[in-house]
Amino acid sequence: MSFELLYNPGNVICDYLNIHNDHRFILRVFINLTYYGHLVVGLALLYSRYMIF
Numbered sequence: 162m163s164f165e166l167l168y169n170p171g172n173v174i175c176d177y178l179n180i181h182n183d184h185r186f187i188l189r190v191f192i193n194l195t196y197y198g199h200l201v202v203g204l205a206l207l208y209s210r211y212m213i214f
Contacts, residue, residue: 170196 166173171189180188 169193 163173171192174192175185175188
């Protein structure tokens with residue numbers, strides 16, 4: 162497993178699928194936004210469950 166998969170999953174997936182040019186940019190943006198969006202929502206959920214005073 163590549164370490165890059167943890168911080169830039171869109172680039173790894175585009176390399177694996179051999180996608181280039183504008184399609185690569187759009188797919189990378191979509192994958193990275195989805196990945197980081199889920200991460201942020203998960204952290205917000207943990208914060209709201211355990212840090213309410």
